Amino acid sequence: MAIKEQHFQSDLEILRHGGQEAIALFLNTSKRLLETGSDDVLKNWITVAAPALPEAERAEVLTLLMSAYLSGRREMPVVMRLLGAGDPTRTIH
Numbered sequence: 001m002a003i004k005e006q007h008f009q010s011d012l013e014i015l016r017h018g019g020q021e022a023i024a025l026f027l028n029t030s031k032r033l034l035e036t037g038s039d040d041v042l043k044n045w046i047t048v049a050a051p052a053l054p055e056a057e058r059a060e061v062l063t064l065l066m067s068a069y070l071s072g073r074r075e076m077p078v079v080m081r082l083l084g085a086g087d088p089t090r091t092i093h
Helices: 003-017 019-035 039-052 055-070 076-082
Strands: none
Touching (some): 003 019, 003 039, 019 039, 019 055
16 A cells, blocks of 8 residues: 555544544645645545545534635635536625
8 A cells, every 4th residue: 555545544534533633634635735726636535535524524614615605705716616516706696
């Protein structure tokens, strides 16, 4: 098993365990991947990592994202594009 694979498996275990450490890992890894400009890698991470989070932690992450989106933070168009939500500048009624 490659070092990256071992690290990934370790991250998944932290995510599965839940708690604030899992939420921080999920968000910090997502942020780091977004900063590298790799949307596909970020989308792949979210596809694997989000289901690994326990339900309560997934709900907290979704709440944080919705709060950021609804408060109009500038980072949200990128998140919406990654989620395939179409035009992120469109007003939701």
